[in-house]
Amino acid sequence: MIQAVIFDLDGVLVDTAKYHFICWQRLASSLGISIDEEFNQELKGVSRMDSLDMILALGGIEKTDEEKLELADTKNKWYLRCLNELSSEDLLEGVEETLLELKSREFKIGLGSASQSGEYVIKKLGIYDLFDAVVDGNGFQKSKPDPEVFLTGAQKLGVAPAECAVLEDAPSGILAAIAGGMLAIGVGSEPLPGEDHHLNDLSNPLSLIALL
8 A cells, every 4th residue: 555655856846857958968068078858868867977977978088086076066056056046836737736635645755866956956846845755866875777766765754665656757767666666657748668657747636646
């Protein structure tokens, strides 16, 4: 029986992926590397450092660990500037209503995001207080599709993995949920490989409730 719902951030609660792309593209360009929207899809759900490694590999460029940290920090500073203007108006349709509906039914709610800015973002969106546990890129070591982020979330929520549903818009996130033994619900315009259920969006909270 599902007791808790863990949400991914980008593409599920808010669309900040466009800002990630702008900033990664800017950083890549500074290194003489060109990335496009198709390549950016491969970065969805991937941690900051792993994304940087993928970009460097694309350009055949090697950097020391110290140089990588400096590059990742530069990208994050650009990204945070983009997020300064975020507000509740940037929530995707139905998100707040869905969270409130889950709360009213006594489901526990968690965030499971690869973004190291996850907590900052949900505070800017005005929904931080609706979460019982927040796990972002600062709280785990292994990137999706490893299930660590979701298993950490389940532990913080005080529930067994099998009692968790995960909402994800990226293939790596669905794989992570499956690997963690959780109900995997894909969100977006297209079905995701391996998902247990699919929602186009969160515009109808009861559609999600029916799957739990």
